[in-house]
Amino acid sequence: MAQQTVDTFEGLLARGERIEPGDPMPEAYRSALVRQMAQHAHSEVIGMQPEGAWIGRAPSLRRKAVLLAKVQDEAGHGLYLYAACETLGAQRAELTRLLLAGAQKYSSIFAYPTPSYADVGTIGWLVDGAAIVNQVPLCRTSFGPYARAMVRVCKEESFHQRQGFELLWTMMQGTDVQRALVQESVDRFWWPALMMFGPPDADSAHSAQSMAWGIKRHGNDELRQRFVDMTVPQAEALGVTLPDPDLRWNPERGSHDFGEPDWAEFREVLAGRGPCSTERLAHRQRAHDDGAWVREAARAYAEKSSRVHADTSTIPASVVEPVETRRVAERLTTRSEEKR
Amino acid sequence: MSLLDDGWAFGAEFADPLASLDTSIPDGVDGALLAAYALGLADDALVAAQRMTWWCSRAPELELDLAWANVALDLLGQARPLLVRAATAEPALVPALPAGSPIPAEDALAFFREPAGFRNHRLVEGADADFAQAVVRLLLLSTTRLAVFERLRHSRDQVLAGVAAKGVPELAYHRDLAAQWFLVLAGGTEESRRRTVAAVAALWPLHVEALETHAVEVAAARAGVGADPADVREQVAAVLGPLLETAGVVPPPSGRARPAATGRDGAHTAEFAPLLDEMQSVARAHPMGRW
Numbered sequence: 001m002a003q004q005t006v007d008t009f010e011g012l013l014a015r016g017e018r019i020e021p022g023d024p025m026p027e028a029y030r031s032a033l034v035r036q037m038a039q040h041a042h043s044e045v046i047g048m049q050p051e052g053a054w055i056g057r058a059p060s061l062r063r064k065a066v067l068l069a070k071v072q073d074e075a076g077h078g079l080y081l082y083a084a085c086e087t088l089g090a091q092r093a094e095l096t097r098l099l100l101a102g103a104q105k106y107s108s109i110f111a112y113p114t115p116s117y118a119d120v121g122t123i124g125w126l127v128d129g130a131a132i133v134n135q136v137p138l139c140r141t142s143f144g145p146y147a148r149a150m151v152r153v154c155k156e157e158s159f160h161q162r163q164g165f166e167l168l169w170t171m172m173q174g175t176d177v178q179r180a181l182v183q184e185s186v187d188r189f190w191w192p193a194l195m196m197f198g199p200p201d202a203d204s205a206h207s208a209q210s211m212a213w214g215i216k217r218h219g220n221d222e223l224r225q226r227f228v229d230m231t232v233p234q235a236e237a238l239g240v241t242l243p244d245p246d247l248r249w250n251p252e253r254g255s256h257d258f259g260e261p262d263w264a265e266f267r268e269v270l271a272g273r274g275p276c277s278t279e280r281l282a283h284r285q286r287a288h289d290d291g292a293w294v295r296e297a298a299r300a301y302a303e304k305s306s307r308v309h310a311d312t313s314t315i316p317a318s319v320v321e322p323v324e325t326r327r328v329a330e331r332l333t334t335r336s337e338e339k340r
Numbered sequence: 341m342s343l344l345d346d347g348w349a350f351g352a353e354f355a356d357p358l359a360s361l362d363t364s365i366p367d368g369v370d371g372a373l374l375a376a377y378a379l380g381l382a383d384d385a386l387v388a389a390q391r392m393t394w395w396c397s398r399a400p401e402l403e404l405d406l407a408w409a410n411v412a413l414d415l416l417g418q419a420r421p422l423l424v425r426a427a428t429a430e431p432a433l434v435p436a437l438p439a440g441s442p443i444p445a446e447d448a449l450a451f452f453r454e455p456a457g458f459r460n461h462r463l464v465e466g467a468d469a470d471f472a473q474a475v476v477r478l479l480l481l482s483t484t485r486l487a488v489f490e491r492l493r494h495s496r497d498q499v500l501a502g503v504a505a506k507g508v509p510e511l512a513y514h515r516d517l518a519a520q521w522f523l524v525l526a527g528g529t530e531e532s533r534r535r536t537v538a539a540v541a542a543l544w545p546l547h548v549e550a551l552e553t554h555a556v557e558v559a560a561a562r563a564g565v566g567a568d569p570a571d572v573r574e575q576v577a578a579v580l581g582p583l584l585e586t587a588g589v590v591p592p593p594s595g596r597a598r599p600a601a602t603g604r605d606g607a608h609t610a611e612f613a614p615l616l617d618e619m620q621s622v623a624r625a626h627p628m629g630r631w
Contacts, residue, residue, distance in 0.1 A: 291400025
């Protein structure tokens, strides 16, 4: 039986077909996927904080709307990805518990601070840019629900990247102080953005197996190179300097040579000792704790409603429809889509 | 940016979200009156949106992060053309900026006015003590604003009529969202019920205040461009009454004397100046900035 499971799974992989939740799959494949998708979902949710901190201070109403819509999209990405985890039986509440307990990780980049409004643009340009390079191949990843979620996530991330670049571009047309803010922000985010592709392939714990299973399609180093080659001309057009003295075009390779990120710093951040690691988890924990009574109320109300149908007949129908007839989440995500 | 088009994963284009507005003032309407009226409606939406954005990354559930952001985006979308309307009807309202500043009128109004220049109701300016207050505040705001906007669809002013026509379905959704959560929280656990009752008690006087008639609103209604809140009181009560009754929540008696001055006069609570300090801090640091 076990032999047949492996054959079928490998047969699907060999034919380049998607693995769907009901298909047989090795337990190690299932747990590797849950680990990766949960980490991705957590990154979206924790990633709301560094930029979300600037929504209240956005310097124009248009920028406020753009930033709010972007951070909202990140919450939406978190939802799709938790839903993808649920197709493999991993519940959002349990994954959240593991995040808060430090047992599951989120992207290293969100452990860095955002002390300037220019960081909103830099995160869009460099961080979302790196995320896109990482994630576009995931649209062809072997697990169907993950691949389908990534198609939409990538479209939205691409939109965010353009908005981030456009903010920096506009600031570069502004005052000297604004131009200095952009350069200072790029200086801080360049190396952490390169670290987003993970350690060199030789040191990557999960890469080889993930490649064999078709979860990953490209090595960390290949994607990092692709990002550098894509970003250098954009930096030139923007008029900013990338803070790497070793960065130069190599005509023989047809690519840019570039310096090595500080991998010791990367390991510290991954170990939960980044500049803002404590703050990010504390923020998430506080929101989780403060919201506990609301989630309990929703559960209690749903239980009561399933026993006794609440009499809402005296309320005009246009004001409120019975809550239990509709799933709020479905409605909201549909609405968010309409706004695009 | 066209030179970079090849570098993006999925094409590139950026559209200005502000559509062109027909800003001619209707015959016989005083521009200063129209501006003052539009400013009150704009500030209600702007300040409410500013408070709601606090919940983004702090809501009890991811779905609520999304929902509150949606509502705040709708309200920002209402505030912006209303501010433009105020600025075009009465340019003297727009705070002066250094010569050559690229900052548009809507942002000059949002980020460079002092607290006393804001005309929002005090209902929208307080920080939510908890999620029950967020729900009750949204319920009260959206119910009254929806009733006003339904009338404003017939305003003689094309900008107000257009903003209202677009806003009515948005506000109907906000009211629906808030009403559903109101029932859930009032009927959920003992704690959620206690918090909901407390939120109604705390916010109800400010709701009553928002339904008071102000001289600007009376004049705007008479000129055929605005709506008098007094005219929507019954409609608002017909919505909130049965909802509160179903939830078993009794509003406090509205015996408090009307204050001499309200938010519509520029009189605000102690919480308002710190809200503006935060909202305006970056914009004010760069009066010649481009964003």
